[in-house]
Amino acid sequence: MSAGRSEPSPVATADIGVVGMAVMGSNLARNLAHHGYTVAVYNRTRARTEEVVRDHGGEGRFVPAADVGSFVESLKRPRRIILMVKAGAATDATIQSVLPHLEAGDIVMDGGNSHFLDTIRREGELSARGLHFVGSGISGGEEGALTGPSIMPGGTAEAYASLGPMLETISAHVDGVPCCTHVGPDGAGHFVKMVHNGIEYADMQLIGESYDLLRRGLGASPAELADVFAQWNAGDLESFLIEITAEVLRHVDAGTGRPFVDVVLDRAGQKGTGKWTVQTALDLGVPVTGIAEATFARALSSQSTQREVAREVLPRDAEPWDVTDRDAFVTDVRQALYASKVVAYSQGFDEIAAASAEHGWDIDRGAMARIWRGGCIIRAQFLNRITEAYERDPGLTLLLADPYFADIVGRGLSAWRRVVAQAALHGVPTPAFASSLAYYDGLVTERSTAALIQGQRDLFGAHTYQRVDRPGVFHTLWTGDRTEIELA
Ligand code: 6PG
Numbered sequence: 130m131s132a133g134r135s136e137p138s139p140v141a142t143a144d145i146g147v148v149g150m151a152v153m154g155s156n157l158a159r160n161l162a163h164h165g166y167t168v169a170v171y172n173r174t175r176a177r178t179e180e181v182v183r184d185h186g187g188e189g190r191f192v193p194a195a196d197v198g199s200f201v202e203s204l205k206r207p208r209r210i211i212l213m214v215k216a217g218a219a220t221d222a223t224i225q226s227v228l229p230h231l232e233a234g235d236i237v238m239d240g241g242n243s244h245f246l247d248t249i250r251r252e253g254e255l256s257a258r259g260l261h262f263v264g265s266g267i268s269g270g271e272e273g274a275l276t277g278p279s280i281m282p283g284g285t286a287e288a289y290a291s292l293g294p295m296l297e298t299i300s301a302h303v304d305g306v307p308c309c310t311h312v313g314p315d316g317a318g319h320f321v322k323m324v325h326n327g328i329e330y331a332d333m334q335l336i337g338e339s340y341d342l343l344r345r346g347l348g349a350s351p352a353e354l355a356d357v358f359a360q361w362n363a364g365d366l367e368s369f370l371i372e373i374t375a376e377v378l379r380h381v382d383a384g385t386g387r388p389f390v391d392v393v394l395d396r397a398g399q400k401g402t403g404k405w406t407v408q409t410a411l412d413l414g415v416p417v418t419g420i421a422e423a424t425f426a427r428a429l430s431s432q433s434t435q436r437e438v439a440r441e442v443l444p445r446d447a448e449p450w451d452v453t454d455r456d457a458f459v460t461d462v463r464q465a466l467y468a469s470k471v472v473a474y475s476q477g478f479d480e481i482a483a484a485s486a487e488h489g490w491d492i493d494r495g496a497m498a499r500i501w502r503g504g505c506i507i508r509a510q511f512l513n514r515i516t517e518a519y520e521r522d523p524g525l526t527l528l529l530a531d532p533y534f535a536d537i538v539g540r541g542l543s544a545w546r547r548v549v550a551q552a553a554l555h556g557v558p559t560p561a562f563a564s565s566l567a568y569y570d571g572l573v574t575e576r577s578t579a580a581l582i583q584g585q586r587d588l589f590g591a592h593t594y595q596r597v598d599r600p601g602v603f604h605t606l607w608t609g610d611r612t613e614i615e616l617a
Contacts, residue, residue: 140203141202141203141204141205141206142167142192142203142205143167143168143169143192143203143204143205144161144166144167144168144204144205144209144295145161145166145167145168145169145204145209145210145211145295146168146169146170146171146192146194146200146201146203146204146208146209146210146211147161147168147169147170147171147210147211147213148171148172148197148200148210148211148212148213148214148223148227149172149212149213149214149223150170150171150172150177150178150180150181150213151177151213151214152271152274153213153240153267153271153274154172154211154213154214154240155170155181155185156271156272156274156275157211157213157240157267157274157275157278157299158170158181158191159185159188159189159275160274160275160276160277160299161189161295161299162185162188162189162190162191163188163189163299164295164298164299165189166189166190166295167189167190167191167192168189168190168191168192169191169192169193169194169200169203169204170182170191170192170193170194170200171193171194171196171197171200175195178193178194178195179193181193197226197227197230198230200227201227201230201231202230206232206234206235207232207234207235207236207261207291208231208232208235208236209235209236209238209291209292209295210227210235210236210237210238211238211240212224212237212238212239212240212241213240213241214241215241216241216242216243216244216247217243217247220239220241220243220247220251221247221251224237224239224251224255228255228258228260231258231260233258233259233260234259234260234261235260235261236260236261236262236263236284236288236291236292237255237260237261237262237263238262238263238264238265238282238284238288238292239251239262239263239264239265239319240265240267242266242319242322242323242326242400242401242402243264243319244319244323244405245264245316245317245319245320245323245409246316247319248262248264248283248315248316248318248319249315249316249488251264252264252283252284252314252315252316253315256285261284261285261287261288261291262284262288262315263282263283263284263285263288263289263292263318264282264283264284264315264316264318264319265280265281265282265283265284265296265318265319265322266279266280266281266282266312266318266319266321266322266323266325267279267280267281267322268280268281268322268325268326268501268504268505268506268507269301269504269505269506270506273301273504273505276301277299277300277301277302277308277503277504278299278300278301278308278504278505279300279301279308279309279325279500279501279503279504279505279508280296280297280299280300280308280309280500280504281309281312281318281319281321281322281325281497281500282296282309282311282312282318283311283312283313283314283315283316283317283318283319283320284311284314284315284318285314286311289311293309293310293311296309297309297310300500300503300504301503301504301505301508302503303502303503306499306502307500308499308500308501308502308503308504308505309500310493310496310499310500312490312492312497313485313490313491313492314488314489314490315488316488317485317488317490317492320409320481320484320488320490321481321492321497322402323402323405323406323409324406324477324480324481325477325501325505325506325507326402326403326406326506327402327403327405327406327407327410327417327420327424327477327480328420328473328474328477328507329370329403329506329507330399330403330406330420330423330424330427331419331420331422331423331470331473331477331561332368332370332470332473332507333370333423334419334422334423334426334427334560334561335419335423335466335469335470335473335561335562335565336358336370336371336374336466337426338466338552338557338558338559338560338561338562339462339463339465339466340354340358340374340378341557341558341559342462342548342551342552342557342559343357343458343459343462345450345555345557346450346452346458346462346551346555346557347452347455347458347459350388351378351379351388351389351390351391352378352379352388354378355374355375355376355378355379356375357459358371358372358374358375358378359372359375361463362375364463365467365510365511365537366463366466366467366470366509366511367509367510367511368507368508368509368510368511369505369506369507369508369509370506370507370509377389377390378390395430396430396431396433397426397427397430397431398427398431399424399427403420403423403424403427404424406420406424406477406480407420407421407424409480409484410476410480413480413483413484413487414483415476415479415480415483416476416479416568417473417476417477417479417480418472418476418564418565418567418568419469419472419473419476419561419564419565419568420473420476420477421564422560422561422564423560423561425560426558426560426561445556446556447554447555447556447557448554448555450551450555460544461544461547461548462544462548464540464541464544464545465541465544465545465547465548465549465562466562467537467541468537468538468541468542468544468545468565468566468569469545469561469562469565469566470511471528471529471534471537471538472529472538472565472568472569473561473565474515474528475527475528475529475534476568478494478497478515478528479527479528481494481497482494493519493523494515494519494523494525495515495516495517495518495519495520495523496516498512498513498515498516498519499512499516502516514533514534515528517533518531518533518534527572529569529572538569545562545566545569546566548562549562549563549566583595587604587605587607588605588607591604593616601615601616601617602615602616602617603615603616604616
């Protein structure tokens with residue numbers, strides 16, 4: 130079947146090809162076929178390709194390939210290839226396997242959760258060979274890949290002109306608008322997907338904290354709390370994650386008859402995108418405290434040995450909790466959740482802005498919120514408000530300071546403080562709520578503690594400081610007569 134063998138070369142009939150027939154890859158291939166595209170499909174293990182075509186071949190036009198050579202040969206030129214393989218070494222190996230069969234102008238898209246720095250490197254390597262490399266975020270899980278994900282492609286404008294229309298067609302649509310747009314050059318798409326996942330972590334942690342507060346404060350059952358979340362889902366907080374929270378809380382374990390949430394081990398892992406978001410933010414000097422706390426909360430949850438020792442040894446001095454005005458408390462938690470969520474998004478968009486400036490990506494943040502409105506895990510009504518904020522002011526310095534969000538947060542401020550204070554008094558861990566509020570207070574404070582820190586740094590390390598009353602760089606002779614010298 131492949132070039133160089135005795136079998137005749139297949140006719141190039143496929144509009145696009147997908148490599149990797151695990152669930153995400155096969156669902157994406159099916160989605161493309163459902164939209165009328167002829168899709169070449171290839172998997173390292175041939176049996177899997179055959180299985181997909183056997184089970185789903187009737188859904189559209191598939192061209193199964195037994196080897197990489199015939200897979201590439203079956204594609205119309207320029208070839209458009211989507212890799213849906215594991216991020217990391219497997220992606221590099223797959224790229225290497227298709228490379229010898231490609232021609233200048235062909236397009237290779239990586240639809241996995243790759244690190245954006247790998248994408249920048251791969252884009253450099255492939256563009257040096259006259260090929261296009263598109264690192265693209267795809268969000269929505271297995272279901273989204275099949276029925277319409279949110280797609281965040283990077284790469285050149287030329288590659289997008291060829292691939293973009295197909296991606297837009299298969300993406301989710303909200304109000305007739307596709308949840309896919311060209312994010313920016315090289316690693317921009319994977320960067321934005323990474324931050325999407327970081328925000329996803331924060332969103333999930335905040336919802337988790339809300340659940341914990343309500344359960345402990347009200348002594349409510351998971352089923353009762355499912356009703357609360359379902360109700361919230363009918364308002365400002367409407368989102369996929371709130372919706373599925375209600376579903377999970379309502380679920381009863383068939384084996385024990387107990388609430389499902391009570392039979393699941395309370396240890397959360399991660400595949401790494403949340404961690405990358407925080408690591409990158411540290412490099413960029415952008416505080417993403419909500420995402421960081423969410424990531425650390427997962428780490429703490431998995432420290433079973435430390436938790437066990439702590440539970441045995443450490444005192445718990447929490448006051449007994451008896452919430453009297455239950456409705457008011459539920460409203461407080463809802464407002465605190467909304468305010469903390471705005472902070473997490475504001476921080477995430479700050480990280481996108483910083484990376485965009487550093488890498489020259491020119492990312493349109495309003496467009497990112499627009500393509501997150503449908504298909505992806507963080508899809509939510511509230512993303513419309515973010516798009517509107519960036520439409521009002523494309524250069525917006527701080528999402529929180531947009532009049533709409535400033536108003537939301539302002540109105541929820543006392544509720545937010547009450548919730549964090551009550552949580553502290555009653556020993557309920559709320560790292561994401563509390564750190565978001567601390568970030569807010571840090572932003573609005575007149576004088577930060579950094580003045581004192583600058584003094585300490587100058588005393589022990591002659592690190593110098595600047596003054597509020599005149600320009601220049603100064604150092605005090607701390608061990609001498611404490612006179613101040615001007616250095617520049
Ligand atoms: C998506 C999800 C998806 C996934 C991640 C995060 O957008 O469809 O973000 O990429 O859920 O793998 O999972 P972890 O929680 O395991 O890091």
